[in-house]
Every structure is written in C-alpha cells, then in structure tokens.
Amino acid sequence: MPRLEEYREIAGPSILEELHLLARHLKGKSILQINSTAIGGGVAEILNRMVPLLNELEIDTRWEVIKGGESFYAVTKKFHNALHGDSQTIRPEDYQVYEDTLDQNLSQMSLEADVVFIHDPQPAALVKKRKTLKNRWIWRCHIDLSEPAPPVWDFLRPYIEQYDSCVFSAPSFAQSLPIPQILIPPSIDPLSDKNRELSPEEIRAILERLHIPTDKPLITQVSRFDRLKDPLGVIEAFLQVKPYLEARLLLAGGSANDDPEGAQVLKEVREKAEQDPDILVLSLPPTSHLEINAIQRASALILQKSIREGFGLTVSEALWKEKPVIAGAVGGIPLQIVHQHSGILVHSVEGAAYWMKKLLHEPQLAKKLGENGKEHVRQNFLLTRHLRDYLLLFLSLEHAGSDMIHLQ
Amino acid sequence: MTPEVKEPFHFFTRQCLTVMTGVKAKDLKEFLECLKKVPESVLYQHTHRFLWEHQHLVPEPPNDFAYWVTHMLQDEKLGERLRAIDTVRFSSLNDLRQTIVEAIENHLKKPNNHRQVPEGKEFYFMRSIRFSIPTPYQAGNLVEFADCLRKVSTSSLYLHIFEAKLRPPLGINDFSYWFENNLGEKDLAKKVANLDPYLHTLETLREKILSLIEMRFKSLAAS
Numbered sequence: 175m176p177r178l179e180e181y182r183e184i185a186g187p188s189i190l191e192e193l194h195l196l197a198r199h200l201k202g203k204s205i206l207q208i209n210s211t212a213i214g215g216g217v218a219e220i221l222n223r224m225v226p227l228l229n230e231l232e233i234d235t236r237w238e239v240i241k242g243g244e245s246f247y248a249v250t251k252k253f254h255n256a257l258h259g260d261s262q263t264i265r266p267e268d269y270q271v272y273e274d275t276l277d278q279n280l281s282q283m284s285l286e287a288d289v290v291f292i293h294d295p296q297p298a299a300l301v302k303k304r305k306t307l308k309n310r311w312i313w314r315c316h317i318d319l320s321e322p323a324p325p326v327w328d329f330l331r332p333y334i335e336q337y338d339s340c341v342f343s344a345p346s347f348a349q350s351l352p353i354p355q356i357l358i359p360p361s362i363d364p365l366s367d368k369n370r371e372l373s374p375e376e377i378r379a380i381l382e383r384l385h386i387p388t389d390k391p392l393i394t395q396v397s398r399f400d401r402l403k404d405p406l407g408v409i410e411a412f413l414q415v416k417p418y419l420e421a422r423l424l425l426a427g428g429s430a431n432d433d434p435e436g437a438q439v440l441k442e443v444r445e446k447a448e449q450d451p452d453i454l455v456l457s458l459p460p461t462s463h464l465e466i467n468a469i470q471r472a473s474a475l476i477l478q479k480s481i482r483e484g485f486g487l488t489v490s491e492a493l494w495k496e497k498p499v500i501a502g503a504v505g506g507i508p509l510q511i512v513h514q515h516s517g518i519l520v521h522s523v524e525g526a527a528y529w530m531k532k533l534l535h536e537p538q539l540a541k542k543l544g545e546n547g548k549e550h551v552r553q554n555f556l557l558t559r560h561l562r563d564y565l566l567l568f569l570s571l572e573h574a575g576s577d578m579i580h581l582q
Numbered sequence: 583m584t585p586e587v588k589e590p591f592h593f594f595t596r597q598c599l600t601v602m603t604g605v606k607a608k609d610l611k612e613f614l615e616c617l618k619k620v621p622e623s624v625l626y627q628h629t630h631r632f633l634w635e636h637q638h639l640v641p642e643p644p645n646d647f648a649y650w651v652t653h654m655l656q657d658e659k660l661g662e663r664l665r666a667i668d669t670v671r672f673s674s675l676n677d678l679r680q681t682i683v684e685a686i687e688n689h690l691k692k693p694n695n696h697r698q699v700p701e702g703k704e705f706y707f708m709r710s711i712r713f714s715i716p717t718p719y720q721a722g723n724l725v726e727f728a729d730c731l732r733k734v735s736t737s738s739l740y741l742h743i744f745e746a747k748l749r750p751p752l753g754i755n756d757f758s759y760w761f762e763n764n765l766g767e768k769d770l771a772k773k774v775a776n777l778d779p780y781l782h783t784l785e786t787l788r789e790k791i792l793s794l795i796e797m798r799f800k801s802l803a804a805s
Contacts, residue, residue: 566597
C-alpha cells in the first residue's frame with residue numbers, strides 16, 4: 175500500500191503539509207471504522223487505503239467488519255435496493271434478522287474509540303449501544319439516497335438520528351434529518367492500477383491484446399451494461415454524427431454473467447452496434463483495472479452519458495487522464511464537471527452528439543477541457559482530499575454547532 | 583535589507599467542511615426566498631468556497647449562483663448579471679447577499695423571467711464550516727515573507743488575500759495591511775491590493791506577488 179509521501183508529487187506538497195497540520199490536532203484520538211465486508215466493493219477499497227494512511231498520521235485507527243449469515247445479507251441487499259428507490263417486499267421477520275444480527279455483533283465487538291465511523295446501512299443500528307459509551311458516532315452513507323423507499327428509510331431513520339453527524343457523497347442525497355449532513359465526495363487513488371501513469375508501450379500492448387484498433391480517434395464509454403448508463407443512447411448519438419466524423423466508438427463494460435438484465439442490455443447493445451463496423455463492444459472482467467486505464471488513456475474523448483448515477487467516479491478517472499469528458503448531469507457528475515470549464519454536461523442524445531462532433535473538430539477546446547479537468551480532480555477528487563475531509567469531520571465533532579473553528 | 587518588525591506575519595491556512603442544509607430551490611422565486619433567509623455561512627460556501635474550489639480552472643467560473651442560473655435554469659441574462667458581481671470586493675457577506683438579491687428581484691419584475699429547472703437540477707443550498715489553522719510559517723521581514731510565501735498552500739493564500747477582506751480591518755488583504763503598517767511599504771501594499779483575482783489562478787497570483795517583492799528588492803538595492 176502506498177505511503178503518504180508517495181502522493182507528494184502527484185497531489186502537491188501543500189495538501190500533505192495540511193494533512194500533518196490537521197492530524198496534529200487529532201493526535202491521541204482513536205477511530206474505529208466499521209463496515210460489512212473486508213474485500214470487494216468500493217467501501218472496502220477505500221478503507222484498505224484510508225486506514226493505513228490515518229495510522230501513518232498517528233491517528234490510532236482500527237477497522238472492524240460485522241459478521242452476518244446469508245439471511246442477514248439477503249435482508250441488507252433488499253435494504254440497499256429499497257434505499258436506491260426500488261420497491262421491495264420486506265417482511266417483519268426481515269427486520270428481526272437485521273436487529274438480531276447486529277445484537278450478536280454488539281455482544282462480541284468492542285466499540286471503545288473516540289469516534290465510531292459506521293459505513294452504509296448494514297451496521298447502522300450498532301448505534302443503539304452508544305448510550306452506554308461516551309464517544310462520537312458518524313454514519314457514512316456511500317449509496318444514492320435521493321429517493322429512498324419509505325418503509326426501509328422509516329426503519330433506519332431513528333437509528334441515523336442517534337448519530338452525531340452523517341456523511342453523503344452528493345448534494346441530492348441529503349435528507350430531512352436533525353443531525354448535520356456533511357458532503358464528502360468519494361475519490362480516486364492516483365497510484366492505483368486504474369489511474370497510475372502508463373507508458374505508451376504499455377498502452378499499445380494492452381490495446382493490441384484487446385484487439386482495439388487505434389487508426390481512428392477513439393470515443394469511449396466505460397460502464398456496466400445497464401440502462402441507467404444509456405449505452406444505446408451513446409450509440410444513437412455516435413450514429414447521428416458519424417457522417418461528419420472519422421472516429422470509432424468503444425463501449426467497454428463489466429461482464430454481465432451474473433446479471434440477467436445486464437445480459438439483455440449487452441445483447442441489445444451488440445445488435446445495435448452491428449449497424450456500423452466502427453462501433454466496438456467489449457465485455458471485461460471486473461478486475462480489468464489496467465485495461466480500463468489503458469483504454470481511457472488511448473481515447474480521444476470519453477463519455478459517461480448516465481441517466482441516473484450514484485457518484486459516477488469514472489468521470490474523475492477519465493478527467494485525471496486529461497481527457498475531455500461528455501457526461502449526463504446526474505448524481506455526483508455535476509460536482510466533477512463544471513460545464514464548459516472542466517468538461518461537458520449533457521441532458522439528451524442530441525446534446526451528446528453535438529458535443530462529440532464539436533470536441534473532435536476543435537482539439538484546442540478539447541485539450542483545454544482535459545487540462546482543466548485534471549486540475550479539478552487534483553484539487554477536489556484525489557484520495558488525499560478525501561483524507562483531509564475526514565480529518566476535518568473528526569475535528570468538527572469537537573466543535574459541534576460552530577461554523578467558524580479556530581485551531582491553536 | 584529590510585528592518586525587523588514588531589509584529590511578525592504569521593501565516594494561517596483555511597480549510598472547509600461542506601454541510602448540506604436540505605434546502606433546495608427549483609425556480610428563481612424559491613431561490614430568492616431561500617437566499618434571503620440562509621445564514622452567512624451559506625453565502626460563503628457558494629461564493630468564496632466555490633471560487634477557491636475552482637480557482638485552478640481557466641477561465642474560472644465566478645460563483646455558484648451565476649453558474650446555476652446560467653447552466654441549469656438557462657437564464658443567460660440574469661446569469662451574466664450575477665457573473666459580473668465581484669465576490670471578493672465585498673467586505674461583508676450580507677452586502678454581497680443584498681447585491682445578489684437586488685439583481686434577482688429586478689430580474690423578476692420583468693415578464694417571462696419565471697422559468698423552472700427539471701427535477702434533479704435544483705439548487706442545493708449548503709454551508710461551510712470554516713477552520714483556521716496556524717502554519718509553522720512566520721515572517722519578520724520581507725525576505726522571510728517571500729520565503730514563506732513560496733511554501734504556503736493556496737488555501738493560505740486565499741485566506742490572506744481574499745477572505746481577509748471579510749474581517750477587520752475590513753476591505754484590505756492581510757499582506758497589504760502588513761506591508762503598509764509594519765514595513766511602511768505603501769506602494770507594494772497598493773500593488774498587491776490591486777491584483778485582480780479573476781485574472782489569476784492562486785498559483786499565478788503567488789508568482790505575481792513574489793515578482794512584485796523581487797522588484798522591490800531590486801529598487802532597494804539600487805537606491
């Protein structure tokens with residue numbers, strides 16, 4: 175795992191210095207991070223990097239994972255879908271499984287720490303124990319909570335209200351709650367395989383292996399084959415401007431083996447792609463981080479034409495590679511793209527088509543957007559900024575209710 | 583080269599945490615009502631904080647309100663008016679609020695200025711929790727000042743140059759105040775005060791101030 179010092183050159187020396195300045199005010203504090211899985215998934219990925227960095231800053235941080243059986247995870251999967259707005263049938267015994275599992279965890283887990291930092295709904299009800307403890311509690315919600323289904327949110331809300339603060343990734347996820355709701359967007363790790371610098375030779379070798387020709391400019395969307403990512407709309411936009419462009423469209427996404435709807439979308443995408451030999455469709459395994467990195471770096475233009483989005487971190491990944499990005503103005507994407515400054519926000523197939531043509535015909539504008547985009551990510555969406563926000567969050571707990579905090 | 587001063591310049595830095603208020607607006611009327619009521623920390627978030635978060639963009643977008651009105655509400659005329667409001671020239675957030683409120687009220691007096699954004703494009707009001715953090719950098723003379731200025735973060739620059747105008751002595755940046763009142767460097771103070779933030783990123787502003795100091799060193803050496 176990279177050490178903090180390795181981020182100095184990439185993120186800039188100032189942020190490292192400020193991290194040390196802030197950490198000085200937290201020395202001696204202990205943080206307990208709790209989530210529901212040690213491997214796989216975005217939260218575990220973040221904690222894997224964040225926990226060692228917090229310890230390196232001499233903030234005593236440990237990470238616990240709750241334990242649960244199949245029935246517990248079946249229930250929390252339903253909770254997850256319901257909080258995303260899908261209607262789910264949740265029976266009284268489902269709530270009981272959730273409560274019982276967390277009670278078992280509470281009987282086996284030490285919650286001794288100055289700050290208990292709970293991630294996502296699975297361990298949220300652990301907060302019921304806080305009355306017996308004199309510490310601070312934070313709930314970090316990583317999912318899109320813009321339209322939660324009422325039964326599950328009504329069940330969880332009384333627990334969330336017992337926290338000192340909660341954290342969301344995008345402004346539209348905010349709820350009506352009596353506790354402070356902090357905005358902390360997620361981040362990318364510039365040293366990970368998905369984002370690290372690649373040599374032209376590495377990029378060429380990967381593209382050759384994937385049989386992606388590079389004789390024409392590549393317009394790419396990297397996304398799951400999911401209707402909410404609008405891959406058919408992307409093809410439609412490309413077909414509208416194809417007569418005026420010498421370019422290829424590449425739709426690259428995760429394998430859809432375990433997702434029946436994804437398989438259907440992939441089938442429809444492949445059928446539509448047959449209309450033009452310059453449309454390539456590539457299904458990649460979920461571990462294809464280097465491949466995605468190389469594809470993004472080889473592209474002239476990147477699309478993320480989502481109709482609905484959690485945060486849409488693939489936008490920051492593309493911007494970090496100095497690429498001009500055209501993306502749907504949904505979820506966390508407007509935080510990452512300032513329209514016509516660090517990328518292009520669109521609302522329709524026609525909008526995507528117009529900007530595709532314009533950016534390929536105006537390379538100076540495309541270059542400027544890419545350069546601005548990279549700086550925007552450097553300032554606002556790297557792991558170091560994420561870490562800084564967490565330090566500020568911990569400090570804010572000691573000055574609750576104040577909008578101006580003077581550290582000595 | 584320059585005399586020691588009684589009061590050294592101590593560099594601080596500014597960091598902010600963003601808090602969502604849960605208040606949102608879908609049209610100008612709602613936006614105006616909210617804008618009148620929200621605390622000053624909300625004004626700060628969407629003007630000063632926004633400027634700091636986007637200062638590295640060329641050209642930089644001026645404030646969050648103008649950006650939403652232009653790109654989400656698609657009211658180019660009002661957007662242009664709000665863009666022209668010079669956020670960092672105000673020495674009070676309430677005066678800044680009043681100027682924005684007046685611009686919107688005037689706009690709403692005219693017919694056909696009552697458009698609405700589609701769902702999901704609302705303006706979300708947020709507030710800043712501001713942290714002032716002392717840095718180890720301290721200057722007793724202009725040479726030491728230049729040395730510190732090369733090392734401090736852009737957040738520190740923002741705090742001392744722009745946000746300084748919001749606290750006493752009102753309307754002047756910390757550097758110019760110190761140059762004039764501790765070093766007697768009136769001319770240098772004036773030149774730094776006159777730098778236009780919209781023409782520079784904070785990094786180029788740093789270079790600009792350093793070059794003004796270098797020029798001062800040269801003129802002192804020549805005299």
